[in-house]
Amino acid sequence: MRIPRVPRTVDRVCHVTGLLLVLAGLVHLVVFAVDGGPWDSPVSWRKPVTFGLSFGVTLIAITWVTSYLRTGERLRTVLLLVLAADCVVEVGGITFQAWRRVPSHLNMESPLNTAVSMTLAVGGGVLVAVLTVFAVASFRHRPAGPAGMPLAVRSGFALLLVALASGAAMIARGVVLTRTGHQEAAYHSTAPLKPLHGVSLHAVLVLPLLARLLARTPGDERTRERIVAAATGCYATAVAAAGVWAALTY
Numbered sequence: 001m002r003i004p005r006v007p008r009t010v011d012r013v014c015h016v017t018g019l020l021l022v023l024a025g026l027v028h029l030v031v032f033a034v035d036g037g038p039w040d041s042p043v044s045w046r047k048p049v050t051f052g053l054s055f056g057v058t059l060i061a062i063t064w065v066t067s068y069l070r071t072g073e074r075l076r077t078v079l080l081l082v083l084a085a086d087c088v089v090e091v092g093g094i095t096f097q098a099w100r101r102v103p104s105h106l107n108m109e110s111p112l113n114t115a116v117s118m119t120l121a122v123g124g125g126v127l128v129a130v131l132t133v134f135a136v137a138s139f140r141h142r143p144a145g146p147a148g149m150p151l152a153v154r155s156g157f158a159l160l161l162v163a164l165a166s167g168a169a170m171i172a173r174g175v176v177l178t179r180t181g182h183q184e185a186a187y188h189s190t191a192p193l194k195p196l197h198g199v200s201l202h203a204v205l206v207l208p209l210l211a212r213l214l215a216r217t218p219g220d221e222r223t224r225e226r227i228v229a230a231a232t233g234c235y236a237t238a239v240a241a242a243g244v245w246a247a248l249t250y
Contacts, residue, residue, distance in 0.1 A: 025052025
């Protein structure tokens, strides 16, 4: 079993950045508690809260999980720095629009709103590209780590690709509705895919974390591998259920 890389400067930078994004999300949760307003709306404090927390946790998770991948150190460093910068841009753009009290995504109602919306869309594309490279790397070479970790990492990245695909589908459908003059419908068109996107997004943290925690128990390797396999099956079932619901309501 290969020992994961010793944390380097890029790991610390990404961990600190992720923690700051999580903190930003929590700060806006306090803002919501004070200011109030609708929670489930294109213009609400929900977006800087959920995106800050989600992007922060995801950045920390990807930084940790990729330490088990057999990739070149330089490639991993570049990809992680790009990912960290992209996460900051995404959360920053969403937060900027929240304070302006206008929708952040699919908003083409003024030159400034269009610029922010397009920046977020391009950032989403960068996110897809970086995470896809990591996902491919996880399948090209068996990841390192304790019993169950290779399966957890590969399954986590596979389900993460589902999250990326559902996110791209939300943006694509919203852009089509916006371009055809259905702006309000575009804002609400993402609802059916949100559960699928949210559930599949964090498998890359949950499954490897389970494998890591099991490594600290006295059980034998075969038992730990079976537990990770069972958890992976349950998680995949939850994602499939969310996918069925999305297909029926899309």
